[in-house]
Amino acid sequence: MCGIVGYIGKRDVAPLLLEGLQRLEYRGYDSAGIVITSPKAAGLRMVKAKGRVRDLEARVPKRFAGTTGIAHTRWATHGAPSDDNSHPHLDTEGKVAVVHNGIIDNADDLRAKLTADGVVFASETDTETVVHLIARAQAETLEEKVREALRHVEGTYGLAVMHADFPDRIVVARNGSPVVLGIGEKEMFVASDVAALVSHTRQIVTLDDGEMATLKADDFRTYTTEGSTTSATPTTVEWEAESYDMGGHDTYMHKEISEQADAVDRVLRGRIDDRFSTVHLGGLNLDAREARGVRRIKILGCGTSYHAGLIGAGLIESLARIPADAEPASEFRYRNPVVDPDTLYIAVSQSGETYDVLAAVQELKRKGARVLGVVNVVGSAIAREADGGVYVHAGPEVCVVSTKCFTNTVVAFALLALHLGRIRDLSVSDGKRIIEGLRKLPEQIAEILRTEDRIKEVAEAYAGAQSMMFIGRVRGYPVALEASLKLKEISYIHAEAYPASELKHGPLALIEPALPTVAIVPDDDLLEKNRAALEEIKARSGRILAVAHREQEKADHTLVVPKNEPELDPILMGIPLQLLAYHTALAMGRDIDKPRNLAKSVTVE
Ligand code: F6R
Numbered sequence: 001m002c003g004i005v006g007y008i009g010k011r012d013v014a015p016l017l018l019e020g021l022q023r024l025e026y027r028g029y030d031s032a033g034i035v036i037t038s039p040k041a042a043g044l045r046m047v048k049a050k051g052r053v054r055d056l057e058a059r060v061p062k063r064f065a066g067t068t069g070i071a072h073t074r075w076a077t078h079g080a081p082s083d084d085n086s087h088p089h090l091d092t093e094g095k096v097a098v099v100h101n102g103i104i105d106n107a108d109d110l111r112a113k114l115t116a117d118g119v120v121f122a123s124e125t126d127t128e129t130v131v132h133l134i135a136r137a138q139a140e141t142l143e144e145k146v147r148e149a150l151r152h153v154e155g156t157y158g159l160a161v162m163h164a165d166f167p168d169r170i171v172v173a174r175n176g177s178p179v180v181l182g183i184g185e186k187e188m189f190v191a192s193d194v195a196a197l198v199s200h201t202r203q204i205v206t207l208d209d210g211e212m213a214t215l216k217a218d219d220f221r222t223y224t225t226e227g228s229t230t231s232a233t234p235t236t237v238e239w240e241a242e243s244y245d246m247g248g249h250d251t252y253m254h255k256e257i258s259e260q261a262d263a264v265d266r267v268l269r270g271r272i273d274d275r276f277s278t279v280h281l282g283g284l285n286l287d288a289r290e291a292r293g294v295r296r297i298k299i300l301g302c303g304t305s306y307h308a309g310l311i312g313a314g315l316i317e318s319l320a321r322i323p324a325d326a327e328p329a330s331e332f333r334y335r336n337p338v339v340d341p342d343t344l345y346i347a348v349s350q351s352g353e354t355y356d357v358l359a360a361v362q363e364l365k366r367k368g369a370r371v372l373g374v375v376n377v378v379g380s381a382i383a384r385e386a387d388g389g390v391y392v393h394a395g396p397e398v399c400v401v402s403t404k405c406f407t408n409t410v411v412a413f414a415l416l417a418l419h420l421g422r423i424r425d426l427s428v429s430d431g432k433r434i435i436e437g438l439r440k441l442p443e444q445i446a447e448i449l450r451t452e453d454r455i456k457e458v459a460e461a462y463a464g465a466q467s468m469m470f471i472g473r474v475r476g477y478p479v480a481l482e483a484s485l486k487l488k489e490i491s492y493i494h495a496e497a498y499p500a501s502e503l504k505h506g507p508l509a510l511i512e513p514a515l516p517t518v519a520i521v522p523d524d525d526l527l528e529k530n531r532a533a534l535e536e537i538k539a540r541s542g543r544i545l546a547v548a549h550r551e552q553e554k555a556d557h558t559l560v561v562p563k564n565e566p567e568l569d570p571i572l573m574g575i576p577l578q579l580l581a582y583h584t585a586l587a588m589g590r591d592i593d594k595p596r597n598l599a600k601s602v603t604v605e
Pocket of ligand 1: 302306348349350351352353354357400401402403486602
């Protein structure tokens with residue numbers, strides 16, 4: 001999704017902003033642009049290019065000096081990717097420059113009114129309406145001009161504004177799209193994502209919705225869109241700049257898959273209490289009495305996080321015996337759900353900024369519900385909006401498709417389920433059993449990762465398929481869903497996931513030699529039932545790849561994973577399937593870190 005980066009200080013701004021844009025490339029984009037000025041310069045200088053940041057860089061003239069600037073990577077919403085539609089956008093006189101993430105809902109109305117007033121538009125974007133509104137605002141200061149313009153705007157925005165008449169400042173505003181300030185020594189930064197800031201400063205201020213800020217080289221201040229001052233104490237980002245580098249891997253996806261043993265170790269660290277066979281979750285904000293009063297749990301998330309939520313719901317039901325289910329947040333908020341005071345709602349999000357999840361949380365809070373977050377990015381919008389929660393501590397996830405965050409999110413759910421179970425009726429011995437299982441996970445993950453060569457071989461055997469079926473039963477079904485999503489996202493092979501139990505109710509009709517099936521076959525109480533499904537597929541000459549705890553004779557190939565406790569097996573069974581998707585996509589020559597049409601962190605509807 002679109003990215004913003006801005007700087008004001010004493011350094012040469014263009015290289016700094018281009019580097020920042022490169023750090024945001026992982027979010028997905030189709031064009032980029034930069035505008036700069038300096039206290040001595042007469043006016044703004046802008047360069048834009050459809051394509052990659054390197055295309056923009058190639059267009060930047062040799063002499064392009066300045067000390068203040070804003071830059072953007074655009075992911076087209078209004079108007080096709082083109083030089084003209086790229087941000088920044090300028091007003092007719094070339095004095096006001098705006099970069100914008102989000103969507104202006106009433107852009108058509110605004111455009112019609114501005115056009116009737118004689119404004120000639122240079123692009124098809126919704127953003128350009130904001131530029132002209134700022135340029136036409138009667139107010140004296142840049143802050144007031146922006147505020148005056150925003151009064152006419154409906155929709156979501158994270159925006160940064162420069163004005164040739166006010167070269168000593170950048171004004172930014174947030175409503176529904178992230179804006180983070182980076183506080184330096186006599187220099188200030190702004191970005192839509194800390195990834196663009198951490199190589200320069202780890203002191204950050206995250207704006208809330210309805211908040212604005214003015215950045216000057218040696219000072220910043222935050223205030224509401226109504227103008228009242230807000231307090232903003234910088235916090236320190238824990239993630240190191242190096243965590244955003246590829247670290248010797250060919251892709252971020254491979255790096256992040258490989259980091260999972262350490263990531264799981266991190267989510268467990270300091271949380272296990274052996275004395276009472278439970279875990280401590282510091283930020284939960286749910287005392288034992290409140291936890292005992294919970295009658296139902298509803299988990300909301302999108303995509304991979306929703307799948308992690310499905311496994312989480314299973315863990316909560318089996319360990320805490322609280323009825324639990326998961327639903328896509330994007331569906332939930334549109335069906336006017338009954339909000340029940342005895343239900344605990346849990347929002348799951350890697351980025352903590354996914355608009356559909358955030359909007360669901362806001363809707364729930366408006367209706368008086370208690371909402372917890374299971375989130376990776378500390379201080380993100382969902383983390384701040386929630387009443388409490390569990391951080392998943394996966395470290396930054398740069399690849400568009402989620403791997404280590406998925407795994408850590410499921411482990412975080414296991415911790416939550418254990419915690420809830422132990423204050424309800426999970427026995428000490430079951431608590432101990434789960435803790436032992438959790439402790440084994442990092443080494444078992446490392447063991448699976450060591451079988452990568454074999455997984456690669458198997459992936460290459462299936463890479464030519466037009467379509468693939470994924471099946472799993474009960475705990476295995478969300479694993480199948482997630483594995484099929486991973487495969488389709490990066491290889492573009494069509495993939496379907498079905499509960500193994502539903503096979504004979506319809507999808508069996510599809511089975512033939514050209515449609516391989518990936519079957520999740522754990523060695524648990526459902527093993528015989530799963531084997532029966534393999535028989536059914538084999539009887540129709542279907543090819544089978546099993547993920548199992550031992551070789552499956554009905555399968556053409558088996559990826560064997562180590563056995564843990566049955567409740568925790570889904571965590572391990574997902575990992576070879578991430579590598580399967582990876583090596584299938586690699587064999588097909590796909591651009592793995594930048595899958596087509598997809599963006600990291602979907603902050604628009
Ligand atoms: C898929 C993937 C997406 C995200 C989804 C929600 O690999 O990463 O499906 O899980 O867009 O994003 P978050 O978790 O940031 O809310």
